[in-house]
Amino acid sequence: MSSLPGKAAFFGGVYSNSPALEAAIRDARHRGAETLFCLGDLGGFGPHPERVPSLLLKHGVTVVQGNYEDSVGHDRDDCQCGYTDPRDNRFAQIAYDYTRANTPAAFKEWYRALPPALRIEMGGRRILLCHGSPRRQNEFLWKSTSPVPFLEKLLRDHGADVILCTHTGLHWSRTLPSGGQVINVGALGRPANDGATHVWYTLLTAARTGPADGSEPLGVEFVPVVYDHERLARDMREEGLPEEFVETILTGWWTTCLEVLPARERESGRF
Amino acid sequence: MNGPTVPDGNVTAYPHAPMLALDTLWLYVAGTICNLRCTHCFISCAPDNHSHGMMTLEDVRRHLDDARALGVREYYLTGGEPFMNRELLSILEATLRQGPANVLTNGLLLETGTCRALRAIADASEYSLDVRVSLDGWSPEDHDRIRGPGTFRRAVQGIQALSAHRFLPVVTVTEAAAGVGGDEGRARFLELLRSLGLARPRVKVLPLWRIGAEAARARGYETWERLSSDSVTREGLEALQCSTARAVTSRGVYVCPILVEEPGARLGAALHEALRSFPLTQGACHTCYVTGVTCRT
Numbered sequence: 001m002s003s004l005p006g007k008a009a010f011f012g013g014v015y016s017n018s019p020a021l022e023a024a025i026r027d028a029r030h031r032g033a034e035t036l037f038c039l040g041d042l043g044g045f046g047p048h049p050e051r052v053p054s055l056l057l058k059h060g061v062t063v064v065q066g067n068y069e070d071s072v073g074h075d076r077d078d079c080q081c082g083y084t085d086p087r088d089n090r091f092a093q094i095a096y097d098y099t100r101a102n103t104p105a106a107f108k109e110w111y112r113a114l115p116p117a118l119r120i121e122m123g124g125r126r127i128l129l130c131h132g133s134p135r136r137q138n139e140f141l142w143k144s145t146s147p148v149p150f151l152e153k154l155l156r157d158h159g160a161d162v163i164l165c166t167h168t169g170l171h172w173s174r175t176l177p178s179g180g181q182v183i184n185v186g187a188l189g190r191p192a193n194d195g196a197t198h199v200w201y202t203l204l205t206a207a208r209t210g211p212a213d214g215s216e217p218l219g220v221e222f223v224p225v226v227y228d229h230e231r232l233a234r235d236m237r238e239e240g241l242p243e244e245f246v247e248t249i250l251t252g253w254w255t256t257c258l259e260v261l262p263a264r265e266r267e268s269g270r271f
Numbered sequence: 272m273n274g275p276t277v278p279d280g281n282v283t284a285y286p287h288a289p290m291l292a293l294d295t296l297w298l299y300v301a302g303t304i305c306n307l308r309c310t311h312c313f314i315s316c317a318p319d320n321h322s323h324g325m326m327t328l329e330d331v332r333r334h335l336d337d338a339r340a341l342g343v344r345e346y347y348l349t350g351g352e353p354f355m356n357r358e359l360l361s362i363l364e365a366t367l368r369q370g371p372a373n374v375l376t377n378g379l380l381l382e383t384g385t386c387r388a389l390r391a392i393a394d395a396s397e398y399s400l401d402v403r404v405s406l407d408g409w410s411p412e413d414h415d416r417i418r419g420p421g422t423f424r425r426a427v428q429g430i431q432a433l434s435a436h437r438f439l440p441v442v443t444v445t446e447a448a449a450g451v452g453g454d455e456g457r458a459r460f461l462e463l464l465r466s467l468g469l470a471r472p473r474v475k476v477l478p479l480w481r482i483g484a485e486a487a488r489a490r491g492y493e494t495w496e497r498l499s500s501d502s503v504t505r506e507g508l509e510a511l512q513c514s515t516a517r518a519v520t521s522r523g524v525y526v527c528p529i530l531v532e533e534p535g536a537r538l539g540a541a542l543h544e545a546l547r548s549f550p551l552t553q554g555a556c557h558t559c560y561v562t563g564v565t566c567r568t
Contacts, residue, residue: 086454135292144399145345147370150294153342259473262371262399266439271471 004122009033009223010129010202012166013066015189016046016099017199018055023227024188024201025059031223033203039166040066040114040131043099044079044092045189046232047239053107065114066131066167067138072100073111082138085259092257094242119160123206124214125181128160132167141165141184143172144264155180161214164202169193169254170265171200173220183220191252193269198224198252286503287548288513288526288556294344295567296542297518297528298334300326300362301350307377309418310488311407311447313480313555314532316351323351323520323531328358328365334519335369337542346372347566349528354380360388367396373568375443378404378429379422386436393438401568403441403475404430408448409463417447427467434469441473441568447485451476478562480529480555492554503551503560511556512565517545528566529555 009028014021028036038061043049049072056063065073067080079096083089103111116137118129133139134154151174154163162181170193171186186192186200205219206212233246244255253270261269302323305316338346346366353359353374366372381404393400404426408414411423418426433440442464450456457474464472479485481492508514518528523537524545530536530553538545551560558564 086457142399144397145371147344147398149339149369150342150344153292263393263401263439264371264399266471267437 005034008035010185011038012185013041013187013189015044017189018051020188020227024225036061038063041068044095047235049099049103069111088257124212125161127162134158145262151182193254196252197229198226285550286500293341295516297347299520304351311485313483315483349375371398373401375403378426381429386432390436443475496554496557498551
């Protein structure tokens with residue numbers, strides 16, 4: 001397990017949104033993040049799936065494997081996103097088929113070799129990095145359906161003080177009565193279904209004062225990333241991706257993959 | 272404790288569902304007591320079926336305490352008709368303090384005042400509240416044939432009342448109504464709900480379990496409708512809801528929400544006694560495995 005210095009940045013699903021990733025890397029460096037991580041789902045939704053892995057490698061971002069990398073890497077038939085609704089699955093398949101067909105073989109090989117989980121340490125806290133949940137790569141950890149007793153059990157079962165995940169596309173954080181923390185770092189790939197076009201990543205900061213024995217919670221900051229979303233929308237249209245996807249990028253409201261949302265998160269969206 | 276009822280008496284020939292983690296807890300808050308007598312009900316719920324009684328708030332609190340220690344992720348309140356339980360709103364409040372909840376109802380008792388109270392309870396919780404309303408067909412004729420005269424209109428009023436209080440009810444449909452399954456049936460249902468004023472309709476389709484009243488309405492299980500150890504995969508068994516769920520009623524803890532009338536499916540009085548693998552001896556187990564269904568929302 002490697003111990004990290006004071007500040008690190010964590011990117012959730014990128015979904016081929018390379019302009020947002022570029023902006024987030026720049027922003028995180030500017031804010032003093034010494035180390036950068038990405039928790040998987042590099043492709044899907046957006047255009048030109050070779051751009052995101054190129055950027056991640058170029059900037060030395062440590063990557064955890066998401067279900068997309070498992071699927072694309074192994075040339076599986078679907079993305080294993082875990083949707084249950086026929087319409088959601090139809091759109092997910094369009095994104096997946098495009099991504100799979102346009103990902104170079106060298107990246108597929110890299111995807112297969114990515115670790116499904118990583119353990120790091122900051123401020124004496126044991127942090128487990130995963131894509132969906134520590135127990136399943138495509139498990140959705142939504143805020144409104146991840147209650148405290150369940151999260152305490154996940155931390156106990158997996159020997160961690162902090163769990164970081166993504167997969168849902170919505171960022172949230174819970175500090176538990178035990179002092180443990182569970183943080184969904186959000187997604188760079190598409191907006192957070194709130195009517196705003198920016199996307200989000202997460203900065204963690206280890207406490208500078210006091211003993212570094214893991215007793216101090218990590219500082220959690222969700223950072224909005226404004227990027228050239230109109231350029232992304234143009235690229236998506238040029239690649240023939242569905243207009244429903246483009247609409248999400250331009251409006252900030254999710255138009256697809258909605259049926260998997262819990263009531264609370266669904267009620268706060270438009271569709 | 273009774274063993275599972277096994278057609279050929281040999282439990283070892285059947286595959287066992289593992290108990291991976293108790294993620295989902297079903298609470299039969301209304302037992303088998305219902306204001307309807309649906310002809311397809313897999314546990315023959317009815318106004319005079321008291322084989323499982325109402326659960327009290329205290330009963331529920333005891334199970335919630337156990338569930339907290341076990342790290343349960345989500346709760347389902349069902350019956351019977353949950354809104355017949357006079358303590359339902361207090362039970363729901365207590366449940367939502369601990370985790371997300373789903374209430375399964377026939378929609379007949381969803382008056383405006385009740386929906387307003389539900390909204391207040393949902394807004395006071397940091398967790399999600401989903402309400403599922405059953406509808407069995409596109410027309411009053413189809414629906415009422417199964418659920419009783421006048422019930423379509425009242426269920427629709429209930430759905431609309433929920434919608435008026437900012438809920439996005441999940442309309443649950445069984446395959447008892449012809450043509451419900453498949454994308455076309457689903458699309459038709461979504462269209463019906465839009466025509467009733469629901470801007471964002473949600474639909475869940477369930478298969479029929481051929482037990483209880485349904486066995487008399489259509490048919491029971493044939494002897495070949497059983498699972499055998501060589502016909503299942505580990506992934507398939509782990510995906511069964513009984514690998515991650517249990518159901519509690521006034522009479523104890525059962526392996527799943529479907530088999531509460533099956534004596535052999537009672538696993539104990541308390542949750543911690545019920546966390547063991549289960550032999551899949553029943554026709555209903557065959558339905559779950561073959562259709563890949565989950566009763567979860």
